[in-house]
Amino acid sequence: MAASAPELLPYAKIREDLFRPLSKGSSAYWTTVFGALSIVILGAVAWGIQVRDGMGVTGLNRPVFWGFYIVDFVFWIGISHAGTLISAILRLTDAGWRKPVTRAAEAITVFCLMIGGMFPIIHLGRSWLFYWLIPYPSERLLWPNFRSPLLWDLVAILTYVTGSVIYLYLPLIPDMAQLAEHNVPWRRKLYRILSLGWTGSDREWHALERAMKLMACIILAVAISVHTVVSWDFAMSIAPMWHSTIFGPYFVVGAIFSGIAALLLVLGILRRALGLELYLTKHHFNNLSKLLLLMSLLWFYFTFAEYQTVWYGNEPSEMAVFASKIRGPYAPFFWTMVVCNFVVPFILLGIRKLRTITTAMVSSVCVLTGMWLERYLIVAPTLGNPRMTSASGIYTPTWIEFAITAATFAGMIVLYLLFSKLFPIIAVWEFKPHPVEEE
Amino acid sequence: MSIDLDRCTGCEACVVACHAENNLPVSSPDQAEKGRTAHWIRVDRYYEGEFPDVKVKYRPVLCQQCDNAPCEPVCPTYATYHNPEGLNVQVYNRCVGTFYCANNCPYTVRFFNWFAPEWPEPLQLQHNPDVAIRPAGVMEKCTFCVQRIQRGKRDAMVENRPLADGEIQPACVQSCPAEAMAFGDLNDPESKVSKLAGSGRSTLLLGELGTKPKVFYLERAK
Amino acid sequence: MDRRVFFRILSATSAGALTTGCGTSVGKLMPLLVPDYEIVPGEEQWHPAVCTACSAGCGTLARIMEGERVTTDKGEQVRERVAAVKKMEGNPLDPISGGRLCARGQAAVQALYHPDRLRGPMQRSGERGSGQFAATSWDTAIASAAEKIGKARAADPGRIVILTGGAAGSRSLALDRFAKALKAPAPIVCSITDHPVERKAAQMVFGWTGQPVYDLANAQFVLGVGADFLGGWTSPVYYARQYGSFRQGRREVRGRLVQAESRLSITAAAADRWLPVHPGAEPQFLAAVGRILFDTKLARNAKDLPKAAADTFRSADVKALLAACGLEEKRVREVVQELGESPTPLVIGGASIVQNNSLDAVIASHYINVMLGAVGKPGGVLAPAKETVTPFDNYRVADALSRAQVVLIDGANPAYLFPKSSGVEEALKRAETVINFGTFLDDSSAFADLILPDHDTLESEIALVPAVSNRVGMAVGSPFIRPLYDTRAVERTLAEIAKKMQVVYDGVSVRELVEPFAAGETTIDDILHQGGFWNDAAPAAAPRISDAKFEATSSAMAGDAAQFPLAFQPYTSLQHHDGSGANLPWMQELPDPVSSSIWGLPVELDPKTAAGLRVANGDIVRVESAHGSIDAPAYVHPGAIPGVVSMPIGDGHTHYGRYATGRGANPLSILASAYEKSTGALVLGGTRVKVSRVGDRKQWIQFSTPDREERDIHR
Ligand SMILES: Nc1nc2c(c(=O)[nH]1)N[C@H]1C(S)=C(S)[C@@H](COP(=O)(O)OP(=O)(O)OC[C@H]3O[C@@H](n4cnc5c(=O)[nH]c(N)nc54)[C@H](O)[C@@H]3O)O[C@H]1N2
Ligand SMILES: Nc1nc2c(c(=O)[nH]1)N[C@H]1C(S)=C(S)[C@@H](COP(=O)(O)OP(=O)(O)OC[C@H]3O[C@@H](n4cnc5c(=O)[nH]c(N)nc54)[C@H](O)[C@@H]3O)O[C@H]1N2
Ligand code: SF4
Ligand code: SF4
Ligand code: SF4
């Protein structure tokens, strides 16, 4: 397998291979872009209708005041952990095989955050006043309430976005510099600006290295704290099966879990689409698959811990939620989730013979589905079974919510495709034996 | 406020009183089916036992005006907060509609304006000018008829005299034929509510949650 | 009566400024120059009024403030500030409401401002019953009415039929005088909520006229039989107020209540114990109670009992009777023991759901009160005050209509209240002329040739005699807001018709009605300003007890038991009463106290029967009698008596405004046309039915789904 390690390829070829996609665009590429774009537009229209008519166009009701939007929010913020964590961990541990995967991962992070970050606004009854949540000295002469987990969310996510944009940008600089003499004028201009006049001097290399290491540490901490805070939107309340101490780590694990799945899926597609078989090898998928399997086991452990304590505690209002999940109206979703998040990965990735790129793809799709359902199962059943029995209710989403949710997936595709047209999806310079190492 | 379940007949006069006093929007069957009606006070009805020993339990439930209100800390805009008098008030103006307060209210007594409310002409003539019409996208709930509290205090001030106990009556309290509800100043140990709240039959709804409700239920005597 | 409330009312009407002493020159001038309803107050004002949502006749207060009215004048939108009613509350001076109101009373304001109120006189333009009408002018309407009535009068005045609601007062008097002027038969009461059987029984046993008054507040042990006195019985607010004090109003005692009723009404729910008596078995139950009282030597006052009655009780076979009631003897004996031993026992007997033997039941209940010495003294049953206006006592609507040539309908809805089998609808189709004074296009006015719409009560001058009162008195309302539309008080319409016909008819004015009672320092103005007058109760006199025969037999049910195995009982609902409340959105959205349903009412089945039919909550079932069938959602009622199917009245209007029209089914429509012998009141509980499942749940909305509080979800 070492024979196929991209590190051993001649640098000239690597450059040639990895810069090629930037210039060459297929018709398939553009059809996908516009296909996805039309779905995004549909979602935008749906949101327009919601703003015009009111939240009544959704399936939300009393008592289920949160639905798809909050689910999507948690889901996307979760996936965003792909990049930062994977690449940061691998960087810090200086895992050699990481080189071809880091940038793809970091890109995922940034886009997921952009998408996920929209939901707290979309789900507002008066979304046009979202800025009333932003802490700045305003004519309202009133600061927002810092005791509200929603404020913590806001701060955490803004920090995270900023961090991960920098973290994505830094390792792009050397490649920008290489692309600065691109033949297409507007591109040449763009890359010039973005490369910040990088010359490749020792000082610059050293600075970059240090900056990268530092950012890696910071972003790791931020990432973990962000998803802990997200979990606190629920855990800080007193609603049955939300008010749980392990929600922080539980959510972080779930986030990394879904993040890795997303990364595997993206890499798999890129490999096929951009013909990167030489760079994204079985070796990479094998390693990531093992990571996914590990997270699957961790996820199962947390889920088991969470549910079995509720079951054993046997407290009526909690049991009402519990029952609605495992044997009530939400049971189909629950058991699908268990199969997707545990059974499938455990079998396909746990048995070495079965662990291939294809099964990794299959498992990833399953895990992403399963993790979306997991968030749905956290939001809806609890709200549907409040402490006051008389106020119980059920939630059925409308096309508006489906459209907006679909639009976010489409949006992800669009953003990613455009990114892969503008920047090499694999960090080219990382393969170049550069001065720092020669010393 | 105290509610004597031994007096309460479940007649729901209080419910209509609240609708009339507080300009509550009337939904449509379709919206109602979705669970979108607004009843700032509702009368929970539960059956107990089996025929022929069936019992029905009616309990009027409104905002408990918790002293330790779970709905308050989670509101990012201070749209729901504790006013100096100890009321849990709702500033419609400031609410952006995050739904968080409603999710965290263990009594599920918060109601959302899913659409802009409409009243076919001339039903709007009935609107109480002392109470705002809430726009689409904001949360609302029982206010303890704060407008009546203000009016009562104003009248007392104008006639410069102290407020008499029981002089201020929220609409639901005022209407109750069985006089099951009492309203007054819990800080005044001599007030009727204080006395009732201290009675042996007095209980709190979900008191174990430590929300410190300010609505006291006097359980049915045996 | 505390000073502030008094001041609040007096200061409400401008002339009040005089009586409260702060009469400035302006205060003196105002009433002379400006009628009350021309003042648009920016500060709240309270005017006395009268509730007509049921016949209890509660005195009310209306809160008046400005409101903005939007009208279109030649396509032009016109906005004007008008004095508007904001809220209805009870009149604290009124001994019936005592400052409180029931749900329906408070919703009265929605009837006033209902978007579908009739805006002026209408002439039929389509088929009879189609409900198609064209606007017309009052002059033409009056003229054609006069012409039609005149023709009938010339032919045979006996065929002029006037239908009215129950309540006695200025309106009933006006109708009566009109009838007399035409030499037509006295108006006929078209109502299922006037409770004539209770009147009749009191008259037969005690020689009283009017509804007996039960002094619930001062009783210590109460046995209710068939009287849902906290729900839709004779005077809901009055008895709810008394119930409050009965339970917790006395420091030393808490009254105990046992309710024997054929359904789990809110009264039965409030009771300490409910005895589920099988429908129509009330006389047998009471006979058994009497017998047990004798056996246990607890009939402390048996000597006052007429011999015949005493014999009926003595000869009662407790076992057999209670078996017929479906009650466990042990329980009943416990209850009777407690009743007999109580220092102030009271039996409240009534017929919320009229059976053809209801009279026997109520008579028996009176005799048991006699045995217990619970008559004419505190905590007992008291004599009603002499009525200041005598109510009508003819309830035989179907009979009268069958011969009708001209029908005048005011405040009644025969097409809704009477079953298909009664022939009322055909009669309305057949009649040469039908004139309706209603404020809405309802099931009955749909059959009219002419609709001469009345003002809303709150726009009218009205005096009403409370249904239940031991104090001579009346609730009075005088107009305080400008009528919204081109409507006319029926009193005036009648006068104009009479004038056109050149018959002598002297109208009725509230002033004239209350004048004789403006004695001493209370002037007529005072009466108008405080919303009525209420003389002190006459000292309770020991009644003369006469011998009224009663039988302890169960009611006769229409329909063969094999084909129609289930007993059916429509009952007046808390929200819609006899169906008249169904047009109000507040009432549609008021959760049903039994099923918690809103925007539609279900059929109540007991769990056993439901299981047998494989019916679950919300499934559509067909209720079929020998006289027709209705489809409605089923509610599996944990408290329903096995084999007894109940259904609240209110749905199933063919016409009644946007909120009620076409919603649900009318349980009255499938009843057999059976009438209580002594009064002619429609028998509600006398029909057998069969039930079958015809479909899955459609739109049936429960405000609150679960029936049980404790969720029995455990590992
Ligand atoms: N239809 C109608 N029109 C009127 C009048 C009327 O009675 N009826 N009255 C007239 C008179 S007298 C006046 S003074 C004007 C008043 O007219 P406006 O000045 O428009 O007064 P509002 O509409 O009460 O408030 C304006 C906006 O201020 C926002 N607001 C509330 N609190 C704050 C805050 O703390 N900070 C900021 N920045 N905004 C806040 C509210 O959400 C509202 O959208 O209206 C005039 N026009
Ligand atoms: N909740 C809330 N309260 C507010 C405000 C708010 O935005 N929200 N705004 C505040 C402000 S800025 C203002 S200016 C005040 C305004 O409050 P108000 O001064 O009460 O103004 P209005 O209620 O518009 O009118 C008062 C009364 O004047 C009557 N009126 C109309 N025309 C005439 C006339 O020609 N002659 C006489 N004698 N009476 C007439 C009207 O019918 C009404 O009853 O409200 C203040 N209060
Ligand atoms: S009005 Fe009074 S008696 Fe009726 S339901 Fe409300 S609290 Fe109970
Ligand atoms: S009852 Fe609910 S809304 Fe009212 S104060 Fe308590 S938590 Fe808040
Ligand atoms: S819905 Fe409104 S009141 Fe409730 S938490 Fe959000 S902003 Fe605050």
Ligand code: SF4
């Ligand atoms: S106190 Fe006022 S607002 Fe609250 S329930 Fe009663 S009437 Fe409604």
Ligand code: SF4
């Ligand atoms: S009891 Fe009858 S009269 Fe009294 S308020 Fe209710 S509906 Fe009106």
